[in-house]
Amino acid sequence: MSRILIAASLIAAAVSPALARTFTVKNNCPYTIWPAHFTDLNVAANVPDYPSGWEQRSGASVSFFVPDNWKAGRLWARTDCNFSISAPPLQCSTGGCNGGLRCDPRTGTGVPPVTVAEWTFEGDGNQDFYDVSLVDGFNIPMKIDISPAQCADPACNVNLNPACPNELKHVVNGQVKGCKSACFANLDGNQANSPNCCSGQYGLPGTCPPSGVQFYDFFKSRCPTSYAYAYDESSETALWTCDSGLKPNYTITFCP
Numbered sequence: 515m516s517r518i519l520i521a522a523s524l525i526a527a528a529v530s531p532a533l534a535r536t537f538t539v540k541n542n543c544p545y546t547i548w549p550a551h552f553t554d555l556n557v558a559a560n561v562p563d564y565p566s567g568w569e570q571r572s573g574a575s576v577s578f579f580v581p582d583n584w585k586a587g588r589l590w591a592r593t594d595c596n597f598s599i600s601a602p603p604l605q606c607s608t609g610g611c612n613g614g615l616r617c618d619p620r621t622g623t624g625v626p627p628v629t630v631a632e633w634t635f636e637g638d639g640n641q642d643f644y645d646v647s648l649v650d651g652f653n654i655p656m657k658i659d660i661s662p663a664q665c666a667d668p669a670c671n672v673n674l675n676p677a678c679p680n681e682l683k684h685v686v687n688g689q690v691k692g693c694k695s696a697c698f699a700n701l702d703g704n705q706a707n708s709p710n711c712c713s714g715q716y717g718l719p720g721t722c723p724p725s726g727v728q729f730y731d732f733f734k735s736r737c738p739t740s741y742a743y744a745y746d747e748s749s750e751t752a753l754w755t756c757d758s759g760l761k762p763n764y765t766i767t768f769c770p
């Protein structure tokens with residue numbers, strides 16, 4: 515890497531507040547969580563100005579800047595973490611990542627099942643795209659509140675774990691800690707060619723309707739504004755947009 519490139523990447527590391535959105539993460543759960551974020555660096559190298567994982571007590575709120583041109587970003591909560599355990603992805607009951615407390619910037623996505631908030635800023639038509647995704651299953655309830663008020667606030671604000679179908683339950687130490695998607699649970703036995711995963715011959719919106727996804731209605735009926743399977747745009751209540759020119763800020767509340 516040339517010296518000029520190194521200098522440029524150092525400058526890019528600090529997000530200027532004038533070119534950034536304010537993110538606020540609130541923990542309304544009656545227990546500690548370990549939130550984390552991840553950016554797909556293959557899409558763009560613009561990352562939030564905050565560690566990629568942290569501990570957050572019940573009732574606590576944190577704020578940080580995210581660059582106006584953030585792409586393919588995600589944020590989630592980990593539960594019951596113990597960073598003394600040797601294998602990082604297994605350090606939490608849900609949402610653990612490669613890396614440990616701070617998720618690895620290249621491989622540190624959360625292990626399913628986990629409720630995930632997703633963003634791409636300044637996408638097609640200069641829109642922010644955002645959603646609460648259950649494509650990787652569910653661990654705890656989450657809501658996104660956007661400012662300005664005219665844009666939608668998606669959520670999955672019910673706890674899906676008590677009613678989770680037996681074949682989807684994620685059980686840790688005898689307790690249901692998450693609810694897997696039918697894809698992740700591998701219910702049809704072939705994740706490479708699966709109507710639950712929208713893979714192989716089912717890999718297009720037209721060949722992967724929600725009617726072919728097992729337990730789609732379980733997730734979508736309880737969390738109608740969340741993104742409940744790989745091509746849930748067709749529901750028109752899954753993927754949300756807001757004019758990027760309005761420079762929206764986002765508040766993410768766990769256990770809203």
Ligand SMILES: *[C@@H]1O[C@H](CO)[C@@H](O)[C@H](O)[C@H]1NC(C)=O
Nearest residue numbers: 594595596597598599600605
């Ligand atoms: C955390 O994990 C370590 C290593 O497995 C274990 O010795 C310790 O008891 C655990 N702590 C808690 C609070 O469970």
Ligand SMILES: *[C@@H]1O[C@H](CO)[C@@H](O)[C@H](O)[C@H]1NC(C)=O
Nearest residue numbers: 535536661662760761762763
């Ligand atoms: C976003 O937050 C900043 C403060 O961090 C504020 O100045 C700005 O007006 C907010 N924008 C919107 C659209 O709420």
